[in-house]
Amino acid sequence: MFRILIAGLTLLATGFVSSSIVSSVAMAQFGGDTSVLQQVFHPVSDLLLDLDKPDKAAAAVEKLIARADESRPVLIKEVQGDAPLIRRGWMIVALKAMPGDNVDAVLEKLRQESDSELVRTWTAAALIARAKNLDELLGLAPTSGTGRRDPLDRPFMARFQEFLQQPDQEVPLEKLVAITTRNSHLTSIAVPIILQQGPAPLTQIMLQARENRNVRQQAAALLGTMELQGNHEVAEAVANALKFDPQAKEVPWAGGPLFLPGLVWNAEPNRQHARALSRHLIAWMLWADRQQQQETLNQILNNLNSNLMAQSAGYRLVSGVREIDEISPATLAWLKEWKRAFGREVLLDVLQEQGVSDDPHYSKALE
Numbered sequence: 001m002f003r004i005l006i007a008g009l010t011l012l013a014t015g016f017v018s019s020s021i022v023s024s025v026a027m028a029q030f031g032g033d034t035s036v037l038q039q040v041f042h043p044v045s046d047l048l049l050d051l052d053k054p055d056k057a058a059a060a061v062e063k064l065i066a067r068a069d070e071s072r073p074v075l076i077k078e079v080q081g082d083a084p085l086i087r088r089g090w091m092i093v094a095l096k097a098m099p100g101d102n103v104d105a106v107l108e109k110l111r112q113e114s115d116s117e118l119v120r121t122w123t124a125a126a127l128i129a130r131a132k133n134l135d136e137l138l139g140l141a142p143t144s145g146t147g148r149r150d151p152l153d154r155p156f157m158a159r160f161q162e163f164l165q166q167p168d169q170e171v172p173l174e175k176l177v178a179i180t181t182r183n184s185h186l187t188s189i190a191v192p193i194i195l196q197q198g199p200a201p202l203t204q205i206m207l208q209a210r211e212n213r214n215v216r217q218q219a220a221a222l223l224g225t226m227e228l229q230g231n232h233e234v235a236e237a238v239a240n241a242l243k244f245d246p247q248a249k250e251v252p253w254a255g256g257p258l259f260l261p262g263l264v265w266n267a268e269p270n271r272q273h274a275r276a277l278s279r280h281l282i283a284w285m286l287w288a289d290r291q292q293q294q295e296t297l298n299q300i301l302n303n304l305n306s307n308l309m310a311q312s313a314g315y316r317l318v319s320g321v322r323e324i325d326e327i328s329p330a331t332l333a334w335l336k337e338w339k340r341a342f343g344r345e346v347l348l349d350v351l352q353e354q355g356v357s358d359d360p361h362y363s364k365a366l367e
Contacts, residue, residue: 223261244283335365
């Protein structure tokens with residue numbers, strides 16, 4: 001009997017059946033310790049006692065919801081206590097339908113801290129049902145790996161589709177990309193929506209996502225997918241996003257790693273964008289050297305040392321650099337390679353842009 005009620009509550013919390021169906025699953029009496037509730041003097045106390053009775057629980061929930069102003073404070077207190085699991089499940093079902101930020105706060109606390117996996121699942125389902133917008137919903141996305149479905153996947157996807165059908169719905173793109181790194185089962189609905197947003201916003205996530213490095217890396221991979229599906233503006237968007245700014249106080253990807261998408265850089269019109277992109281990276285390399293930001297410098301060099309990028313842009317990879325004076329040996333070596341590949345005037349323009357064409361450390365590359 002206990003297992004039947006647990007299964008019924010889970011279905012009810014996740015939105016798959018109505019309360020009347022659950023109450024009819026098991027009509028036999030379910031015994032429970034009601035001594036604590038019997039001591040509570042409150043107009044809704046009888047309804048709380050009914051939550052332990054399978055034949056009365058669903059009706060009690062509906063009455064508690066109808067008397068939300070009276071019942072909500074008691075439910076909030078009792079659901080955080082040590083009431084029997086079945087009773088707590090019905091309390092969560094009732095709270096799901098009640099307005100109030102304090103309800104959201106309690107449900108979120110239980111979702112995060114409850115020792116019971118069932119309580120965590122029920123409260124998560126309630127919060128999914130209560131989500132006010134798509135941004136809030138995406139923060140509740142379930143996590144599941146390949147071959148394992150989370151019981152919240154279906155209610156989450158149903159609510160997700162509901163929001164998408166609303167006119168002028170704003171898509172919180174970074175959270176949507178993050179979902180594809182955590183839940184393989186939600187990827188099929190998330191990726192098409194991401195790709196519809198175009199390359200510019202996805203490029204910004206590739207450079208600026210703060211949640212974790214996986215989000216930046218996934219955004220770079222999705223840009224590659226976008227190009228494969230026929231979007232010919234990806235390379236230009238990436239090059240434009242990394243354009244060098246002499247007045248910059250930080251690099252465009254500050255706060256995380258630098259990932260670039262695996263595009264077909266060696267085909268037109270991508271080839272010209274590959275050259276523009278590599279020119280921006282050389283400028284950022286010089287800037288990072290001047291700012292003595294070694295980690296940033298290494299990030300840039302890792303991306304410049306790409307065979308495909310080098311072949312597409314028209315430069316050679318630099319390796320076997322030895323230490324020279326105070327300047328980073330790699331920086332000087334790359335500046336010299338830029339002069340060899342594109343001419344003295346092109347390198348001079350890079351140095352003048354940052355006011356170091358007369359700096360003996362860097363002007364050596366002009367010789």
